[in-house]
Amino acid sequence: MAHEGADILHAHPHHHDAKGFVHAVEAASQARGLRLTPLRKEVLELIASERKPIKAYDLLALLREKHGNAAPPTVYRALDFLLENGFIHKLESINAFVSCHHPDEAHQVPFLICDVCSSAQEVCDERVASLIEAQASAFGFRPQAQTLEVHGVCKRCHKA
Helix, strand or coil: CCEEEEEECCCCCCCCCCHHHHHHHHHHHHHCCCCHHHHHHHHHHHHHHCCCCCCCCHHHHHHHHCCCCCEEEEEEEEHHHHHCCCEEEHHHCCCCCCCCCCCCCCCCHHHEECCCCCCCECCEEEEEEEHHHHHHHHHCCCCCCCEEEEEEECCHHHCC
């Protein structure tokens, strides 16, 4: 999908409609024959409802508020399922998770991460992933995963 001029970059802050997102994941799961268990769905809802990336142990604490016996392996298995199927992204540099704006398609996107407020924006511009793939290919390198995380200060924090 080619874009011209100002339409080239699409940054998505991660505080979108959580219910709509969960419904999109349910539909994608059903279409792909995946089993979105109640726990997986609950973890997904927790991630989607956050205004910024959330860490696994924060998810565990939220689950324990509702289900006193939630254990770390349970949360990690749910996160693994959601990651493997492209429903969430893991931001390695801050060891946290965010929902994916396009749960029905596989894609690689860069993130802009604010070091002040910890917000993350998904930048939907396929040219970035294509450029990295082309450079890797030029070096004879075959990437298996790609996550580009750019740290800095967001517009809101920069103004403060």
